[in-house]
Amino acid sequence: MITAVLIDDDSNLRNGMKSLLNRYAPEIKILGEADSVKTGIKVMDSLKPQVVFLDIQLTDGTGFDILENLAQKNGKSSSHIVFITAHEEYAIKAFRFSALDFLLKPVDPEELEKVIEKIKSTLEKNDNYAHIDLLLENIRKKVDNFKRIALSTSDGIHLLEVSDIIRCESEDNYTKFYIKNGKPILISKTLKEYEELLAEHGFERIHQSHLINLSCLKSYIKKDGGYVIMTDNSKLPISQRKKERLHELLKMI
Numbered sequence: 001m002i003t004a005v006l007i008d009d010d011s012n013l014r015n016g017m018k019s020l021l022n023r024y025a026p027e028i029k030i031l032g033e034a035d036s037v038k039t040g041i042k043v044m045d046s047l048k049p050q051v052v053f054l055d056i057q058l059t060d061g062t063g064f065d066i067l068e069n070l071a072q073k074n075g076k077s078s079s080h081i082v083f084i085t086a087h088e089e090y091a092i093k094a095f096r097f098s099a100l101d102f103l104l105k106p107v108d109p110e111e112l113e114k115v116i117e118k119i120k121s122t123l124e125k126n127d128n129y130a131h132i133d134l135l136l137e138n139i140r141k142k143v144d145n146f147k148r149i150a151l152s153t154s155d156g157i158h159l160l161e162v163s164d165i166i167r168c169e170s171e172d173n174y175t176k177f178y179i180k181n182g183k184p185i186l187i188s189k190t191l192k193e194y195e196e197l198l199a200e201h202g203f204e205r206i207h208q209s210h211l212i213n214l215s216c217l218k219s220y221i222k223k224d225g226g227y228v229i230m231t232d233n234s235k236l237p238i239s240q241r242k243k244e245r246l247h248e249l250l251k252m253i
Contacts, residue, residue: 002123005047006033007040007063008055008084017053017084017107024109025116037061041069049079051119053103056085064139067132077129080122082115091139096197098135099150099157121154131157145200151177151187158185162201166232168194168211178232180216206246207239220250 004021006014014033021028031047034040037060044052044066054063063083070077083102085091095102101115131150138146149165151158164180170191177185187194195205202214212230219229226238228246238246 002028002051002119003031003047003049004028004051004053005031005043005049006053007035007043007058007066008053009035009057009059010055011035013055013084013105020107020109020112024113028116035059037065037069040066044070044079045073050123051080051082053082053084056083056088056091064136068136071133071136077132080119080129081132082119093197094135094138094146096193097138097146097149098131099152100131100135125154125156129157130159134159149197151185153185153187162198163213163215165198165203165213166216166230167213167234167236168198168203170209178234180231204242204246204249206242207237210236212236214249217250220246 006017008014008017014035018030021030028051031049032043034043036058040054040058040063054066056063058065067077067081081100083091083095083100084105084107085102086105092102101118103111103115131152134148134150137148147162149160149162151160160177160179164182166178166180168191169176169178171186173188173190175187175189175191175194177187179185191205191209191211195203195211198211203211204214205211206228212228216231217228218231218233221227221229226243228236228238230236
């Protein structure tokens with residue numbers, strides 16, 4: 001049995017979530033509910049659930065306020081947080097950089113099932129939830145250009161400086177990250193997801209299988225069909241349709 005609490009100021013949404021969980025995740029037991037920052041802090045502190053389904057916008061503040069309060073009081077979080085939100089672009093970007101789970105309102109049963117599987121996996125790993133600290137750090141700064149990223153793997157969460165990522169390589173539905181002075185990290189997400197996330201950080205998709213950090217590009221070789229050499233000395237092909245785009249980008253550097 002997995003223990004959980006629901007924190008949302010909309011009683012209809014709480015009732016809807018209970019119905020969905022009862023149908024798609026009967027192994028999750030709702031220990032309590034809250035409808036505000038004040039009651040949310042109280043219910044999390046007293047019940048210490050394994051999972052918290054947390055709305056962002058509450059009547060007296062935000063879900064982030066709850067996490068900030070508990071972080072100051074107890075140190076690191078001991079609960080798996082799943083945010084429930086309307087389509088708030090900035091918050092969603094922060095979640096993705098922090099490798100945190102979120103559900104969009106209205107909650108889609110298929111998305112809920114995916115999140116439940118991730119919850120089970122995370123609880124089995126005894127995660128230290130350091131990525132929640134990264135989320136709060138990003139929210140506090142209120143900037144879009146996040147400097148650090150959390151990568152969730154089968155053995156835990158890795159927090160990295162974005163600037164330390166040399167390149168990303170597609171391996172079917174996985175993405176392998178090549179890091180400065182570190183071993184490659186394999187993530188169970190597609191390269192397209194990281195292309196969207198890292199585009200504003202100087203990363204460019206040069207091939208169906210390769211996303212590169214332009215600041216780590218050492219050479220652009222035009223012969224033999226065209227390829228680049230990166231700072232880790234990897235040689236990567238450039239697709240025909242990406243050559244002109246890359247050529248223009250290099251002119252601006």
